[in-house]
Amino acid sequence: MxxxxxxxxxxxxxxxxxxxxxxxxxxxxxxxxxxxxxxxxxxxxxxxxxxxxxxxxxxxxxxxxxxxxxxxxxxxxxxxxxxxxxxxxxxxxxxxxxxxxxxxxxxxxxxxxxxxxxxxxxxxxxxxxxxxxxxxxxxxxxxxxxxxxxxxxxxxxxxxxxxxxxxxxxxWRLALISLATLPVLVLIVSIYQRFMRATYRLVRQRLARINAFLSEQISGILVTQLFNAEERSRMAFARLSDDYMQANIRSVLIFAIFIPSVNLLAAIGTAALLWGGGNGVLAGWASLGMLVAFIQYLERAFQPIRNLAERYTxxxxxxxxxxxxxxxxxxxAEVRDPVHPRSLPTPVRGEIELRNVVFGYHPNEPVLRGINLHIPAGQSVAIVGATGAGKSSLVGLLARFYDVQEGSITLDGIDIRELKQAELRRHIAAVPQDPVCFSGTIASNIRLHNDAISDEQVRAAAEMVGAHRFIERLPGGYNHEVRERGANLSIGQRQLLAFARVIAFNPEVLLILDEATSSVDTETEALIQTALTRLMRGRTSIIIAHRLSTIRHVDRIVVLHKGRVVEDGTHDELLARRGYYYRLYQLQFAGMTG
Amino acid sequence: MYHLRLLFPYIYRYRHRMIAGLLVAAFGAAVSALSPLVLRLAVDSLADGTIEPHRLLWFGDALIGLAVIDGGMKFVQRMLIAVTSYRIENDLRADLFDRLLSFDQMFYQQNYTGDLMARLTNDLSAVRQFLGPGLNGAATAVLTFLAATVLMMLVDPLLALIVVLLLPMVTIVFVAIGGRMRQAFHRVQNQFGVLSTRAQENFAGIRTVKAFAQEEAEIAVFTADNERYRKLNLHYVLLSGTLWPAMTLCLGLITALILLVGGQQVAAGTLTIGELVQFNAYLALLAFPMIILGWMVNLFQQATASLERLNDILRYQPMISSPSTPRLPPGYGSIEFRKVGVRANHSDQWLLRDLSFQVPAGKVLAVVGATGAGKTTLVNLLGRVRDPDEGQVLIDGIDVRELELAALRRMIGYVPQESFLFSMPLRENIGFGVATVDPARLDHVIEMSRLSNDLDQFPDGIDTMVGERGVTLSGGQKQRVAIARALIRDPRILILDDALSSVDTHTAAQILAGLRAEMNGRTTIIIAQRIATVRDADQIIVLDDGQIVERGSHQELLARNGRYAAMYRRELLAAELEREE
The missing domain is CATH 1.20.1560.10 (ABC transporter type 1, transmembrane domain)
Known part of the structure; x- marks a missing residue:
């Protein structure tokens, strides 16, 4: 085979x-x-x-x-x-x-x-x-x-x-008589199986069509209703449903022929045994008990043959x-740990250097085209730029979610590709754009499944980012149940939890994707601001900034444009330069100050 | 039980087939109960040794003849009952879909697409199984059992009693194990939900997992969940593993009892050997129908649960429907909003508040404002996608809630924010809202929407299939198809909800110019992010947080130097940055 x-x-x-x-x-x-x-x-x-x-x-x-x-x-x-x-x-x-x-x-x-x-x-x-x-x-x-x-x-x-x-x-004589029917059964079963397999495929295809149609219709129900096209949809659905029914009726027909055919064959087998075996009984080469036993054996021989066809599927x-x-x-894995990993010198300071970094998700479409950047330990840096400038790719590289195509990234002087990913990420933590929550409790969302983080540390972390107050008010406090994807928490609350998580893991280098969310009320917005400032204190922080207030709090701003660093300096310096940052600032932030 | 009533009208519709099917089943059952009799006669005549060898053929012929008649009956029975069950399923599916077509957005927000689809497929299938194989099997089982009982009683009441009293044990065993299996299966499914949610969350949040180097901890948690799943599953599988052996055991024990009691009677001379064989044959004949009866109980339980879910759909009353005594719109197309307020679902939050404005027939209104300001909610009130919580929306001076819904919607050409196209040829997508497509009109709207620019890029031109099984259109192409689809209806009121956002500036300008010629006499509402799109409107309103903060013409609003003017300046700046590539 x-x-x-x-x-x-x-x-x-x-x-x-x-x-x-x-x-x-x-x-x-x-x-x-x-x-x-x-x-x-x-x-x-x-x-x-x-x-x-x-x-x-x-x-x-x-x-x-x-x-x-x-x-x-x-x-x-x-x-x-x-x-x-x-x-x-x-x-x-x-x-x-x-x-x-x-x-x-x-x-x-x-x-x-x-x-x-x-x-x-x-x-x-x-x-x-x-x-x-x-x-x-x-x-x-x-x-x-x-x-x-x-x-x-x-x-x-x-x-x-x-x-x-x-x-x-x-x-042996009764055996030969009994076995005569089995090849016919094999034939019937294989013919049935061929027809049934084709029909089942048809049934599945047509059911898939009904499903596709239904899913599309439900998604586009508004268009159908507003364009008075209900009748058209009804007819189209009736046609699909009818096709499906016809395919099913075909399978009923095949089944309705198959079952009686097998039963008829069994009757023929029994009849043959009665005739042949009966003669045997009369002639003395078979007994009545044997005849009865053979009728039962014949019946039992049918089942395995019928099964074999189904097992194929x-x-x-x-x-x-x-x-x-x-x-x-x-x-x-494309990003792999080195065979002989190096370790970071302790204590980890968090100095980062990018040398001529080139990267793209597709080989011929570079997103970053030669980035050189030195970030001393403890400095906070905001990366700004228009959509598609390569900001989030930069964060992905620093956390080593992807590897650079050219150039190198070092942490405290060691190429991050020479470190174990687990070690690197113990020291560099990325706070994702969309604050992720898992089903579990508030506490388990802060410490994840790391049991080394104690309840006190969880609580301290929450207090530090100002999440403690809202957690206290939840029924069950830190044991409050968090549903799938944090559906029972607001975006602001999820953001604060994500911050608390970072504090609990206490990394030396922070990567933050700071998304301005329109659905956060002003009070929570203020909380998030305070939390961010506390988060950055004493840590090397690289933040993709969307909030004006965040930008004002960092030591340094790096402007990316089309995969290159075009400007680098403090907020005031860059504004004074009246260059790209100045206009970007006007465009993205001027309206928001009110 | 209550939910079963839902099926009565459908069964009634096919009552002739159903009754005929049951009659045929009864006849078939009687016929199939005869073959053990033939077997007995044959064995007895052999035991006597009185029979002529050639007469043995008669018994064989009789067996084959009975099998042919029985087979014919079973065939007709299946073609009547099973086919009818598919027809009922088909009718029910059509009716359910019909209901879905009439439901408002409220319903679709409360019900997941996947769940609704499951009802129209899986739940219907459970009902169909009950009506088809369920009824079919139950009819065969009960009737065969009755026929066999009569024939057995005639032969030997004691043996007959053993069979008749003990055989239902098989059904009971099936139902008992089946019930426990269902409970166990329920637990398995719950744990399966936990397991797949865990994997789902992990894969979706893999960035976070990796960022905190939590892979090992995640694997440990997944392994623990998996272990629980394994145990529950094993419990279920073992229960189902008992089902067949247990029933085989029951049937075997009854056979053994018949062998003992019947065998002793034969030995004592009060029963013939043929009669003993006959009883054995009845056991074989009845075994499967008894199992089917047990299965039927399961099918019944599943079907009632499914019917309940179907009833949810059949009994839902949409909030938005045509009034009982509808008025027809005069058809000029003037629009008025009077102190309109709209709340977010079940909350105190206002999406729109105290909104009043008028658009005379044939004029153009533009609405601008930030995301979430309530622009789409505003236009949704016109076609009654939803109704206001306060105030009134009037068309030609009549509250839209008093108008015939279909007639109201026929007045409107709507280009939604997200251009939804169906998996059908472009031609049908464009002609979606009209009964017949006039070729000249089709050419005209293709030209108007500038779809003509791209038509030769598509493999089959206007007959190109759209969607998964066809070509994927770009955002701009989709929007232009949606514009053509709205225009071909020649509506009195045209609504463009951010309908040019993905179309490049140049083409957008062309389309707008063309529309302007068409807008003559057509009331138009344009929602847009780009000032260039709205500057020529007769009236522009700026929405913020559900309220009108500025209104006037382009020039008036610029002169006010407020929010609109700021938006305009930013747009100019962005264009400047864009040029600096």
Missing amino acids: VHHANDDTILGKAYDGRLVRRLAKYVMPYWRQFSVAILLLIGAILSDLLPPLLLQRAIDGPIRAGAVDGVWPYFVAFVSTLLINFVFRYSHSYFINSVGQQVMKDLRVAIFRHVQYLSLSFFNRNPVGRLITRITNDVDALNEFLTQGVVMIVADLLTLVGIIVVMFVLN VLQSAMASAERIFAVLDTE
């Missing part, structure tokens, strides 16, 4: 040795449990073969001989077989699913861990939703593959072989998922 797997590109491969071998590595740690599961499954399959045989023995033995009490042993054996079978089946399910769930967990953590250390450019390329799908749906598909796919295919084949062997051992989707998961795991 492996060799011509490539021909089947449209449906996707059902088996890919390379992928399966990689998956097997995740199962290896649990090989004991996995082997036990397989043994239990074999036990279950074998014990499944017994009941018809016992029936045959009972009928041909005590029942026909008229021995009333002789039926008891068969009853006891029958019930024991059932109980044993139940125990086998249940423990198999226990072991195989334990392994499956463990492997799923390991895979999820492996993906999460891997993604965690990927560079930001990866996150820019891959929408969050897609990554979530890798961790959830794709991993689930692999679990199906493990618990339902491979193992059950083997089980189905074993069951079939077992039944055939028992049949031949019991009576499980394999297909598992291979597709495995491909996608390994694609993520094979992505390498």
Whole structure:
């Protein structure tokens, strides 16, 4: 199957040795449990073969001989077989699913861990939703593959072989009569499967169209209403919905033909057994009990064949998922830790130097075109410039979210590429533009998951940035529940929490993206201002300023234009120069002073 | 239960098919209950040894014949009941969509798109499953059970009682385990929500995680959540892992009991061996229907939950709808706002306050102001996207709330701030708001909106598909399509809500010049950020925080040297900076 797997590109491969071998590595740690599961499954399959045989023995033995009490042993054996079978089946399910769930967990953590250390450019390329799908749906598909796919295919084949062997051992002539129907069943199932697969694809396609249409209509409902186009939408939707219904009706039709056909085949098989076996009974080469047993075996031989077709789909989707998961795991981080990292001299002072830094998100579109900048320890610097001047790229480089294309950035004289990222970021903290909050508590939003930061430190940090007052007023104070994305906090509150977080982590160098937010009231605005000033005290601070008041508080202003430093100096110096900054200031800030 | 009533009219519509389906099911059940009888006759005649070998064929033929009739019945039954269930689903979906089309923005703010879509697909599907496979299976199960019971009673009441009393155990086991499975599944889903939210927050906030070097701590938290998820999942999977073995065990125990009791009777000579085989065959015949009955209980529970969610849509009363005795607008297009106030949803915050102005028919009003000043809210009142909380909006002297909604909207050509286009060809997007597209008019509006400049860039010209499955238009192109879409309606009132923001200055000027010729006799409201766009308006109002702070013509406002004049100066300065490249 492996060799011509490539021909089947449209449906996707059902088996890919390379992928399966990689998956097997995740199962290896649990090989004991996995082997036990397989043994239990074999036990279950074998014990499944017994009941018809016992029936045959009972009928041909005590029942026909008229021995009333002789039926008891068969009853006891029958019930024991059932109980044993139940125990086998249940423990198999226990072991195989334990392994499956463990492997799923390991895979999820492996993906999460891997993604965690990927560079930001990866996150820019891959929408969050897609990554979530890798961790959830794709991993689930692999679990199906493990618990339902491979193992059950083997089980189905074993069951079939077992039944055939028992049949031949019991009576080869009746066995041949029974087996005559099986090739026909294989034919029916494969024809059914082909039609059904095509129809299911049609159903899925048409459902996807309904979903796309609905999503678009709901987003654009206002346009539809204002343009009196309700009738048009109604008709279009009715058409899509009708197409979907027709596809579904087709699947009903296929199913409605398939089920009776299989039942008819079973009836034909039974009829053949009655005729052939009946003759055997009359001629003496078969017994009545055997006839009854064969009718039951035939029925049991049908199920695995019907199953096999369905397992194919499980394999297909598992291979597709495995491909996608390994694609993520094979992505390498662009920003990597050095093999032999250096450490910063202690204490860290926070002196920063950029030498001829060139950077762009795409190789041929530089955003920064040769930046030279020396920032002594403890100085606060505001970076200003029009949109697209390269301000936020500069911050991304300093935090080493990206690496420079040319030139170098040093912290206390050491190239930041020679440091471990974790060490660098212990000393350089970036406060993002959009204050991020996580679900949890107020305290957990300040210390994140760093348990080294005590409750006192959390509180001190909050007090320092002036967040303490609003936190106190919340029900539960520092244990107040913060909902997903901080939805139950105002933007101003989230901003203050983000500041408190920085204080709690106490870095020597600060990178701040200071976004002027229109939705913050004047009181909070004042709080944020005070917090910012306190934050910058005693730290090297680089701030992308959007607020006039912030600019007035810094030691130095650097003006970026089209990826270059065009002016550098204090606010007053630059205003006096009446150059680019002067006009930028007029444009961005003059109106806001009121 | 209450919500089930929702289905009655739909079932009634297809009552003939449904009843026919049930009759066929009854007949099929009776037929399928006969084949164990044939088996018994065959076995008994073999046991006696009295039968001629060639007569064995008759039994075989009878079995095949019964299977053919039964198969035919099952086929017809499925084509009647299952197909009807799809038709009902289709009808319900159309009605739900119809309702959605009539709902106001309030509804769409309260309901997520994804949730609404789930109702029109997943919830409907749950209802359909109940009506189709559910009813189909239940009918087959109950009828087969009844037919088999009668036939078994005729053979041996004691054995029949064992089967009839014990078989429903399978259903009960299914329902019991199924109920616990549902609870366990609910917990799994909750934890799944926790897990994906955690991953979602982490990926979305990865900058913060990295900035504070918190990767390891995040992995630890994710691993802990994952472990909880694994445990809950295992619990669920193990429950579902008991389902089939438990039912197999139940069925097996009943078979064993029949073997014991029946076998002893045969040995004692009070029962024939054929009759024993017949009972065994009934067990096999009834096993699946009994399981289906249990499944049916699950389907029923899911369907009622889903119906409740569908009822939310069917019973929602939109706040904005046509009045019961609507008036038709005279159609001149004069506009008046009288002391209009609009509040933000459920709050004391005013979006617009004490707003009064008049626009005579055929005149141009421009509205400027900062983001959030209330400009879009203002124009939304005209087409009744929402209604004011205070005061009145009048068109041709009539309160818009007294006008027939469709007629009111037909008067208006609206170019929204975010030009929303549909995934359909450009031609249909432009002709979206008119019944038939006049080719000359189409050419005219394409020219007017300067879409003509770009038409030869599109692969299929005016028939180019827009959106995901077609070409992606630039912001400026989208805006121009939206302008053409509004103009082709030849509206009495034209609203341009920041409609030229993404169009380059040169083209914008061209479009404005063209519109000015068209504006003659057409009342126009222009919202814009650029002074160049509004300077020629008859009247300009400056909004701040929901209130009018300045009004007058361009010259008058410049002379006042207030906010408008400051905006104008800044625009000139920006243009100067721009030139300095």
